Amino acid sequence: MNHSFSVTDTFFSFGLIVIQTVNYCGAIFVFLKKMTRLFTIFLLNIFLVSCSKSQNQARHSSELVGGPCEGCEAVFEYGNRDLNPIDTLPDFGDEGQKIKVTGTIYLNDGKTPADDVILYIYHTDQEGIYPTKGNETGWARRHGYFRGWIKTNDDGKYTFYTLKPGVYPSRLAPAHIHPIILEPDGKYYWIEDYHFEGDSLLSEREINPESPRGGSSGILQLKKENNIWVGTRNIILGKNVPDYE
């Protein structure tokens, strides 16, 4: 009798221990799950704060030079893109005249290739419109999505592939590509637009500018190489840009 009671009792106790252990493990599991979530949120917060901090630092140390420039801030809108000396704009595969624009960016001495310079370019579509998809933010709402960013290496060279843009429907300006420069020390400014030799809409001021910003008129003489029309333009940083020094 005593013995039988003892066995039942042992089983009962063992059952309790198993249930308690299961409960205990369950509690630990829930606790760990919660902690993992909290830790992930904590890490995510640190990441977001440091990201916005470094972006803000980049913007705070930047300085617009050479007078007012509507939309020059678009030079900062490359987001997470890993910039390099070559970029291909989204219209390159479309119907139109394929062009390759290339050259070297020099320091203000006009001789030393400039490293780490960002060149932002944007232009219209074949109808002379800055095309948008409707979901744009920032300056893309005005500049459209035919735009690109190039960052030079220590040889200062840059290249971009795109289509030769159309002319504004008003025909008040020749076909053009807008360039904006951002230097590694944060100076940013516009330089003369890229234009195309032979465009009947070019004005005398555009053909022979007195003090062209960036060191040249920006008029490209396109020459056909295979199936692409190639134009070269070198850029001198700060050349004829007021208050650059």
Ligand SMILES: [Fe+2]
């Ligand atoms: Fe324009």
